[in-house]
Amino acid sequence: MGRPPCCDENGLKKGPWTPEEDEKLMSYIQKHGHASWRVLPELAGLNRCGKSCRLRWTNYLKPDIKRGNFSREEEQTILQLHSILGNKWSAIAKHLPGRTDNEIKNFWNTHLRKKLIKMGIDPITHRPRTDFFQSLPQLIALANLRQIIERQPWDGHIEGLQTVAVQAAKLEYMQSLLHSAVSIVTSPTTTTSSLNTFTTELEQTNHLCPPQVPSSSVPELAVQVPHSQMPSTSFDQEIGKTNLFSNNIVNGNEWCSMEADNSSQKSLLVPENSIPPLIDMPVQNFCNTISTPNCDGGNSIPLSSWSEILLDEELMGEFA
DNA sequence: AACGCCTTCAACCGCCAAACG
DNA sequence: CCGTTTGGCGGTTGAAGGCGT
Numbered sequence: 001m002g003r004p005p006c007c008d009e010n011g012l013k014k015g016p017w018t019p020e021e022d023e024k025l026m027s028y029i030q031k032h033g034h035a036s037w038r039v040l041p042e043l044a045g046l047n048r049c050g051k052s053c054r055l056r057w058t059n060y061l062k063p064d065i066k067r068g069n070f071s072r073e074e075e076q077t078i079l080q081l082h083s084i085l086g087n088k089w090s091a092i093a094k095h096l097p098g099r100t101d102n103e104i105k106n107f108w109n110t111h112l113r114k115k116l117i118k119m120g121i122d123p124i125t126h127r128p129r130t131d132f133f134q135s136l137p138q139l140i141a142l143a144n145l146r147q148i149i150e151r152q153p154w155d156g157h158i159e160g161l162q163t164v165a166v167q168a169a170k171l172e173y174m175q176s177l178l179h180s181a182v183s184i185v186t187s188p189t190t191t192t193s194s195l196n197t198f199t200t201e202l203e204q205t206n207h208l209c210p211p212q213v214p215s216s217s218v219p220e221l222a223v224q225v226p227h228s229q230m231p232s233t234s235f236d237q238e239i240g241k242t243n244l245f246s247n248n249i250v251n252g253n254e255w256c257s258m259e260a261d262n263s264s265q266k267s268l269l270v271p272e273n274s275i276p277p278l279i280d281m282p283v284q285n286f287c288n289t290i291s292t293p294n295c296d297g298g299n300s301i302p303l304s305s306w307s308e309i310l311l312d313e314e315l316m317g318e319f320a
Numbered sequence: 321a322a323c324g325c326c327t328t329c330a331a332c333c334g335c336c337a338a339a340c341g
Numbered sequence: 342c343c344g345t346t347t348g349g350c351g352g353t354t355g356a357a358g359g360c361g362t
Contacts, residue, residue, distance in 0.1 A: 090349075
């Protein structure tokens with residue numbers, strides 16, 4: 001048996017509060033407190049339900065409420081707590097004096113969530129998004145559809161598909177790097193020296209930090225995959241699962257060229273020793289060895305840095 | 321100026337758990 | 342123990358304002 005919504009009671013006002021109503025509520029609570037929200041509206045001369053009064057007070061009228069933009073520190077705190085607590089807004093609010101759960105929730109939904117998505121980080125798991133790989137079958141289907149439409153032979157498209165696969169791998173790696181950086185910066189255990197170590201490693205690559213990367217350049221790989229379908233962020237798992245598309249895959253520090261057979265669908269081989277954990281792989285090696293694939297296994301074009309990936313307008317444009 | 325689309329955020333809704341009689 | 346009341350929470354909505362065309 002459910003309880004009817006309190007605001008359905010006869011004639012109770014809903015919607016935005018007027019300054020007069022605010023004044024009545026404030027002055028009543030300042031004089032008498034709010035022992036019972038149920039009876040408060042009547043005593044305060046308000047034509048509102050108790051729930052509405054409580055919400056108005058806790059989210060807007062309470063004197064200690066801090067209004068205005070969230071500071072960088074508050075933003076970091078929210079990100080950090082959300083990664084631990086999830087959508088426990090009231091619990092998060094307890095760590096941010098003067099901020100209400102509603103305000104934090106709104107700030108998350110309108111700013112932080114989008115920010116993380118733009119960075120390629122899943123706002124639920126706080127891990128790099130890998131759901132792009134799950135859409136590869138659809139990309140293949142689209143490519144096939146296009147092939148049918150254009151009535152061109154399959155071989156004319158396979159290289160394009162390879163390129164997409166490699167670009168996807170590059171993006172995955174880039175996301176992992178970003179995630180590492182975010183983890184280090186936001187970690188409560190991060191010390192100046194550990195931060196310095198990380199930045200030094202990056203600097204040693206000579207290439208890794210593009211001076212200015214507009215956030216709009218970072219692709220949003222996919223949208224709204226149910227949490228249950230989110231794979232763990234292991235690159236090798238993804239490549240293994242997506243072997244349909246893995247013409248070229250990282251094996252140790254090398255890119256393996258595809259072994260083609262003569263079937264209409266090329267056989268896409270995954271080496272047994274597929275891939276080392278991404279984060280552990282020295283960035284320098286990655287930069288030196290990542291190459292544009294070639295069906296013949298030759299003529300690889302080394303990529304000098306991941307900044308090239310980031311600033312690859314053509315690539316980023318694909319996902320814009 | 322007018323229109324449509326997008327973003328923001330205050331407020332509402334529905335559910336849950338604790339308290340109470 | 343059971344039904345009801347109450348406060349609290351997270352998800353969702355919709356009005357208002359901003360912005361681009």
